[in-house]
Amino acid sequence: MFDAYGTLFDVHSVIALCEQLWPGKGAALSQLWRAKQLEYTWQRSLMRRYEDFARVTEAGLLYACLALRLPLDEERRRSLMSAYLRLSPFPEVREVLATFKASKLKLAILSNGSPAMLRPLVAAAGLGGLIRTIISVDARKIYKPAPAVYRLAVERLRAPKTSIGFVSSNCWDACGAKSFGFRTFWINRTGAPVDELGATPDHVIGSLAELPALIRRPLS
Amino acid sequence: MFDAYGTLFDVHSVIALCEQLWPGKGAALSQLWRAKQLEYTWQRSLMRRYEDFARVTEAGLLYACLALRLPLDEERRRSLMSAYLRLSPFPEVREVLATFKASKLKLAILSNGSPAMLRPLVAAAGLGGLIRTIISVDARKIYKPAPAVYRLAVERLRAPKTSIGFVSSNCWDACGAKSFGFRTFWINRTGAPVDELGATPDHVIGSLAELPALIRRPLS
Numbered sequence: 326m327f328d329a330y331g332t333l334f335d336v337h338s339v340i341a342l343c344e345q346l347w348p349g350k351g352a353a354l355s356q357l358w359r360a361k362q363l364e365y366t367w368q369r370s371l372m373r374r375y376e377d378f379a380r381v382t383e384a385g386l387l388y389a390c391l392a393l394r395l396p397l398d399e400e401r402r403r404s405l406m407s408a409y410l411r412l413s414p415f416p417e418v419r420e421v422l423a424t425f426k427a428s429k430l431k432l433a434i435l436s437n438g439s440p441a442m443l444r445p446l447v448a449a450a451g452l453g454g455l456i457r458t459i460i461s462v463d464a465r466k467i468y469k470p471a472p473a474v475y476r477l478a479v480e481r482l483r484a485p486k487t488s489i490g491f492v493s494s495n496c497w498d499a500c501g502a503k504s505f506g507f508r509t510f511w512i513n514r515t516g517a518p519v520d521e522l523g524a525t526p527d528h529v530i531g532s533l534a535e536l537p538a539l540i541r542r543p544l545s
Numbered sequence: 546m547f548d549a550y551g552t553l554f555d556v557h558s559v560i561a562l563c564e565q566l567w568p569g570k571g572a573a574l575s576q577l578w579r580a581k582q583l584e585y586t587w588q589r590s591l592m593r594r595y596e597d598f599a600r601v602t603e604a605g606l607l608y609a610c611l612a613l614r615l616p617l618d619e620e621r622r623r624s625l626m627s628a629y630l631r632l633s634p635f636p637e638v639r640e641v642l643a644t645f646k647a648s649k650l651k652l653a654i655l656s657n658g659s660p661a662m663l664r665p666l667v668a669a670a671g672l673g674g675l676i677r678t679i680i681s682v683d684a685r686k687i688y689k690p691a692p693a694v695y696r697l698a699v700e701r702l703r704a705p706k707t708s709i710g711f712v713s714s715n716c717w718d719a720c721g722a723k724s725f726g727f728r729t730f731w732i733n734r735t736g737a738p739v740d741e742l743g744a745t746p747d748h749v750i751g752s753l754a755e756l757p758a759l760i761r762r763p764l765s
Binding site: 364365367368369370376384385472497500501517518520522 | 587589690
């Protein structure tokens with residue numbers, strides 16, 4: 326089971342469009358946009374004011390543009406939000422998913438994204454034939470790393486949690502999944518330290534390409 | 546009722562010591578330390594793995610030093626954690642609190658900090674005679690902006706929530722308190738945009754010095 330944003334799909338693939346709209350500001354905008362998007366998921370979950378990930382993503386964009394003093398008109402807002410439906414998958418994703426599919430592992434996505442964001446994203450990347458089970462936190466109206474989210478996946482997959490391997494590039498997500506009881510794989514693409522959250526990922530790897538060697542057969 | 550960290554006390558007053566320990570890195574360390582400290586409060590609350598604020602603050606420091614490749618030995622760790630018990634109050638704090646106290650308003654602190662962190666902090670700043678009621682989220686084992694925290698304050702103060710004014714420099718904290726039902730004052734020291742969290746602070750001011758003009762008598 327894979328996280329989507331940052332794990333299968335590169336959230337910073339929006340930098341190119343950001344850069345085109347505001348030359349020299351693309352990377353800064355993308356970083357702040359992503360940071361606020363995540364903060365809002367945690368804060369809204371704690372406040373019990375859940376809004377779906379499209380709304381939270383747009384709120385993060387609005388905040389980031391205001392903070393960086395980048396004028397966001399309706400057309401730019403729409404084109405950036407639409408870019409979020411066409412994020413690039415990381416280069417190794419297709420081959421790794423194809424390898425797992427060939428070995429009869431059941432593949433799934435567990436993501437903060439709403440179904441309306443995830444389906445076009447998977448389709449645009451041409452991954453629909455490889456990964457069909459898409460589980461969205463939207464069914465529980467709370468965001469990761471709340472245990473309710475990981476529990477939802479157990480219910481949907483109808484499998485014991487110890488038989489589920491969860492892969493995320495977001496360390497706090499891998500820690501949350503580990504705390505819940507999954508076997509976890511943290512994709513540490515940037516050489517960051519492990520987060521200090523009282524639960525540590527079982528495996529730390531540099532990209533999805535290292536996964537098949539760790540999982541040669543169904544986990545059960 | 547006042548938030549403590551960032552509102553009455555300048556969390557970045559540790560920069561001087563950080564800078565002394567690692568010249569040229571003080572500001573970056575202080576920023577990342579604070580950012581991770583806050584992230585951990587949200588993530589641990591959602592994970593239901595509460596640890597007190599001293600532990601979370603130390604975890605943020607460890608992460609930040611690892612990420613910035615700053616060697617943190619036992620002596621440095623202790624001296625930085627101890628600096629967190631002696632953060633500088635913002636320059637206007639004493640006078641504003643004295644003004645309110647003279648006008649018979651009941652003053653309180655509502656903070657993520659544990660009692661063992663808050664008491665020495667208030668005492669070291671010489672504010673113990675001005676603000677005696679210190680309410681810590683530690684009694685509820687969850688962090689801001691969870692409604693349980695703001696509800697705790699209502700219980701401790703034995704006052705209706707509409708009679709409580711809450712002051713924070715952390716916009717998400719002011720939004721959380723507003724969402725709960727307090728009259729809220731956001732101290733926006735840096736000219737940041739309002740967070741997009743579905744609840745907006747009632748007042749936005751540049752420093753505590755603007756508060757007395759807004760609150761001339763007990764709110765009730």
